[in-house]
Amino acid sequence: xxxxxxxxxxxxxxxxxxxxxxxxxxxxxxxxxxxxxxxxxxxxxxxxxxxxxxxxxxxxxxxxxxxxxxxxxxxxxxxxxxxxxxxxxxxxxxxxxxxxxxxxxxxxxxxxxxxxxxxxxxxxxxxxxxxxxxxxxxxxxxxxxxxxxxxxxxxxxxxxxxxxxxxxxxxxxxxxxxxxxxxxxxxxxxxxxxxxxxxxxxxxxxxxxxxxxxxxxxxxxxxxxxxxxxxxxxxxxxxxxxxxxxxxxxxxxxxxxxxxxxxxxxxx
Numbered sequence: 527x528x529x530x531x532x533x534x535x536x537x538x539x540x541x542x543x544x545x546x547x548x549x550x551x552x553x554x555x556x557x558x559x560x561x562x563x564x565x566x567x568x569x570x571x572x573x574x575x576x577x578x579x580x581x582x583x584x585x586x587x588x589x590x591x592x593x594x595x596x597x598x599x600x601x602x603x604x605x606x607x608x609x610x611x612x613x614x615x616x617x618x619x620x621x622x623x624x625x626x627x628x629x630x631x632x633x634x635x636x637x638x639x640x641x642x643x644x645x646x647x648x649x650x651x652x653x654x655x656x657x658x659x660x661x662x663x664x665x666x667x668x669x670x671x672x673x674x675x676x677x678x679x680x681x682x683x684x685x686x687x688x689x690x691x692x693x694x695x696x697x698x699x700x701x702x703x704x705x706x707x708x709x710x711x712x713x714x715x716x717x718x719x720x721x722x723x724x725x726x727x728x729x730x731x732x733x734x735x736x737x738x739x740x741x742x743x744x745x746x747x748x749x750x751x752x753x754x755x756x757x758x759x760x761x762x763x764x765x766x767x768x769x770x771x772x773x774x775x776x777x778x779x780x781x782x783x784x785x786x787x788x789x790x791x792x793x794x
Contacts, residue, residue, distance in 0.1 A: 547598045554594040562587045630664040633680035637661055643690045648756065650689035652682050692756045696729060699752050699762045703770055704745030706780040711738060711746065714779050718750060721769045727758040745782045 566583050638661065643649045647658050649668070654676045656668030666683050668676040691697065705714045715736055722734050732753035739749035754762045774781055 543601055547601045550601060551594070551598055558587060558590040558594060561590060629681040630679045633684045634661070634663045636684060637666070637680060642688055647693070648691040651678050652686060654678065695756060696753055697756050697759050699754060699759060699766070701750045701763065701766055702739065702747050703750060704742060704747045704782060706782045707746060709746070709779050713777065714748065714774070717773045717777050717779060718748060718770060721766060721773055722750070722752060724769070725752065725762060725765050727754045727762045727765065729753045729755070
């Protein structure tokens with residue numbers, strides 16, 4: 527029968543190609559897994575950031591598997607040229623529909639590569655201040671000081687100014703303390719210096735600036751500028767305010783508050 531002969535001819539023609547394609551598929555997936563594992567080990571050996579390791583592992587695995595499938599289609603006899611053209615057109619349509627997501631993806635890649643901030647850094651992004659919990663492909667997750675979880679799209683996070691408080695590793699704590707006009711400036715400075723010397727959070731190789739910065743309406747203001755590690759910023763801030771108040775009270779140095787003197791003229 528003609529149809530039977532035709533069917534047998536197709537089997538004889540395509541059976542070797544199908545068997546070869548199956549073998550290539552099995553061996554190819556084994557090779558892809560080996561390459562992915564090897565790349566992961568090399569990245570871990572060179573201390574590549576964990577977020578980058580996961581991203582590159584996924585990218586390498588998906589890219590190699592796509593090339594493998596295209597090769598198998600070519601072995602079977604499928605015209606991959608037209609297939610790639612259709613795939614490209616579909617990718618273009620999807621890209622146009624997902625412009626915002628692609629922008630976030632591109633911004634996430636830039637953050638992972640250039641590292642303007644890292645996980646556990648204290649940053650200010652899009653007006654929000656918090657500690658970076660995770661850097662995802664599309665979003666950056668912040669945890670604010672009052673324990674709110676803020677999800678910021680990467681395109682938004684990178685489109686404006688970014689402040690990374692942890693990047694240098696150390697910070698200057700800017701504070702101001704006022705004394706009364708009747709108080710002794712040298713005595714007040716000595717009290718502040720004692721508190722500064724007793725603070726356990728300061729960097730000993732950095733000098734603390736203690737100067738009279740302003741003659742205010744009701745007080746003489748001292749500018750106090752100690753240095754500490756970024757992680758000790760708030761400990762230093764709170765320590766100075768509490769202990770300077772206690773020391774001023776103990777030494778008889780007043781901390782004035784705004785007040786107004788009213789003079790009444792009595793008619794003769």
